[in-house]
Amino acid sequence: MKTPARTGTFHLSGSAQGPALVLSQALSFWGGIDVETGDIIDHSHPDLGGNIAGKILVMPSGRGSSSSSSVLAEAIRRGTAPAGIILERPDPILAVGAIVAEFLYEISMPLVVCDMSGIVSGDRIAIGLGEDAQAMVSKL
């Protein structure tokens, strides 16, 4: 059964679908992700050993080093990035990585800021374009 969609703000617009990976803590892409595999390698992170590739990554915010933009752009180029990212709070560092990757490689990885409550890992999530250029996030 389809639940009602929630709306959000796009940092980078686009559409994507995939299983949710919900992180309770913010993750720094730099030092936190192996760009060749998409594995989470931050030893202090509770989701150490998880993998972000092809997921809809859901987390409260970005964190840590400003090098995360490059790591995200490279992951997008290699196909090890999430299919889309949902954040509760804006994160311009991740936004830049996504914008540049789209600019260089014409690969779109939507980045949405919206409420993440009620989304659990494994839910199939779709991100799409709603009215007035708003993001629509729905569980499939």
Add this chain to the structure above:
Amino acid sequence: MTLELTAGDQSMLHGEQGSAAAAAMKILVAFSKAVGARKLLDIAGAHIDGCLYHGQASLDFVEMLIEGGGRVRVPTTLNVGSFDLIHPGLVKMPVSQETPARRLMKAHLELGCQATFTCAPYQTRFRPRFGEQIAWGESNAIVFANSVIGARTNRYGDFIDLCCAMTGRAPAWGLHLSENRRGQVLFELTDAAFEPSDALFVGVGLIIGQRARDRIPVISGLPQPRDEDQLKALGAAAATTGAVALFHAVGITPEAKTPDEALHGLAPEEKIRISRADIHHALARLSSVPDGVQLAAVSLGTPHFSHEEWMRLLPLLREVGPGKGVPIYVNTGRATLTRLQDEGALAGMEAFGLVPVTDTCTYVTSILERLDGVVMTNSGKWAHYAPGNIGVSVAFGDMEDCVRSAAAGRVVRGAP
């Protein structure tokens, strides 16, 4: 919300000033809209965190700007790269990685950036002044510029810092604007008379990073630091465990002469007490090994060692006299190294195992001879990132503990 662009911005955007400036402005505009800025503002300088080779994307971006005839429009410093250009034998890297890593550093110079290759641009002649608008990358540099100097930058990441430098503009939002520099969470050091030890500043940084989240921390009860290196360590730790871009320390940092000034006359949204036990707990989490284990190396200088830190280290090396058994790597800026060499300060120091590292950092590239052992550091940032980045086990201690441990060949802490 609309973004207002000046005639100059429009001219760049429409390609009248070359295709590189147009590309940079296009990305800057997209970014500015994403953060909800209403206009752009002029910047006095930039610091680019784009020289670490994270893969092809890093290089593709810079090459695109060079092909488009790009040139930075403001004085622009460069953060560390993946390679020590001054000591080329130090970094052990396959040619397939070395070639693009070196090219990335050189390509930035072709855009007119300065060959500083340091994460501590505030220790160079390009140090900004109080109140100046700048666009800086590198989390420790950002928090230092905002907090210790009172210059104004947001947390700019790779790419966007270069877009700001190429256009001389930054979005007028966040910490560029006075009203957004208000402290929001008050951290109170409660136990009377904290000693201003290096470890205290690291511990406070770790805690405010964890607990402030995206709010601006105000610290009260912090003892007067010995020097700005202790504030550098605090900021670096806070920007490691959290996203802190600005902290105020009452009676210490320039926008916090009083609690009222730091909080802009408002009540804090939350008060958090920091006890001696909290500091101890935060620091204990940095070490993954007990005292007494065998040591493979010591790594100091994250962020890059200042001249003052060298002036504390060198007498300590002479006094303790570690042999060459445990290498002591010290990351520093090339300008600082040149000054030390001109002063003759480093003569004979290799006998103590000293290995100066410039242009890069021991936890972002393969420099350490041995990765199977325990590495000791006085840096909260190094201790946090090195296990994930290069796979070592870490022991945290202050500079003196590190040097005494190097001499002993095993981890010793709490030296007299």
